[in-house]
Structures are given as C-alpha cells and as structure tokens.
Amino acid sequence: MAAAILSVTLVPTLMAWFIRGRILPESNPPLNRALAFLYRPVIHGALRPPWIMLVIALLLTATFYYPWNRLGSEFMPPLNEGTLLYMPVTQDPAVSIGQAAALLQQRDRILNTFPEVETVFGEAGRAQTATDQSPLSMFDTVVNLKNPDQWPARMTMHKL
Numbered sequence: 001m002a003a004a005i006l007s008v009t010l011v012p013t014l015m016a017w018f019i020r021g022r023i024l025p026e027s028n029p030p031l032n033r034a035l036a037f038l039y040r041p042v043i044h045g046a047l048r049p050p051w052i053m054l055v056i057a058l059l060l061t062a063t064f065y066y067p068w069n070r071l072g073s074e075f076m077p078p079l080n081e082g083t084l085l086y087m088p089v090t091q092d093p094a095v096s097i098g099q100a101a102a103l104l105q106q107r108d109r110i111l112n113t114f115p116e117v118e119t120v121f122g123e124a125g126r127a128q129t130a131t132d133q134s135p136l137s138m139f140d141t142v143v144n145l146k147n148p149d150q151w152p153a154r155m156t157m158h159k160l
Contacts, residue, residue, distance in 0.1 A: 080157060082144065082147070083142060083144050083145065084145065085142060086111070086142075087138060087139065087141070088107065090103060090138075092137065093135060095136060097125075100139070103139070104123075104139050107122060107141065111143055115151065116146055116152075117143055117145060119143075119144045120141060121144075123140045
C-alpha cells in the first residue's frame with residue numbers, strides 16, 4: 001500500500017526535480033550502441049547453426065560430471081572429536097514429562113556404565129524456537145568419551 005502511494009505521489013515529484021533536459025531514446029546512448037554492436041554477431045552466430053550450440057551445451061554439461069561425482073568426498077572429512085550424539089525416540093509418542101525424565105535418567109545411567117564414557121548429558125523435549133521440531137518423545141543425549149588410550153584393549157570407535 002505504501003509503495004503504491006509513493007509511486008503516485010513521490011516518484012513524479014522526484015522525476016520533475018532530477019530529470020532535466022532532453023531524454024535520449026534507448027538506442028541512442030553510446031554505451032547501448034557499443035553493446036548492441038558486440039552482441040549482434042554473437043546472437044547471429046548462435047542462431048544460424050543451432051545443432052552446434054546444442055553440442056556445445058551438452059559438452060559443457062558433461063564437464064560437470066566428474067566434480068558432481070566427487071562432491072560429497074572432499075567437503076566433509078571424517079571427524080572424530082570424542083563426542084557422540086545419541087537421539088533415541090520412545091515407542092510411545094504421547095509420553096508424559098515425568099516418564100520422559102525417568103527414561104532419560106535411566107538411559108544416562110546405563111551409558112555412564114561404559115568404561116569408554118566420561119560424561120553423559122541428556123535432554124528431553126524441544127527448545128523454545130521454531131527451528132526445533134523434535135517432540136517430547138525424542139531425547140538428545142551427548143556422550144563425551146575418554147581418550148582412546150584409556151579404553152579397554154581392542155575397543156574401537158566402530159565397535160563402540
């Protein structure tokens with residue numbers, strides 16, 4: 001609404017103040033003539049043999065195959081920061097807050113019994129933001145691990 005009012009009232013006033021003298025047609029300014037002079041042979045060359053343009057477009061598209069095929073391999077290296085995020089979900093989607101708290105405490109106690117685990121921090125429910133869509137039945141559990149040299153013999157991250 002405000003844009004419509006400004007376009008009817010303010011824009012004509014500003015045009016009367018700032019646009020003075022003779023207004024040249026679009027084809028007359030030297031920059032437009034130079035660009036049209038450069039563009040005209042290119043468009044005529046592209047429209048005369050359309051099959052050549054199709055072949056060039058297909059070859060250009062084919063050059064993207066190799067980078068597209070390797071896209072996921074180089075941007076995210078394998079990370080091992082010594083922390084696991086465990087996000088279990090209860091079978092009952094209508095779990096109460098008390099039941100969720102009891103289940104979360106029980107899971108945290110069980111995870112703390114592992115000799116590789118240093119600390120466990122669990123959270124039930126969702127944050128007060130529109131970006132968190134997790135229900136109360138989904139738990140976020142952060143498991144901080146000890147250094148691998150303190151783990152039992154022959155235990156690996158994959159086995160854990």
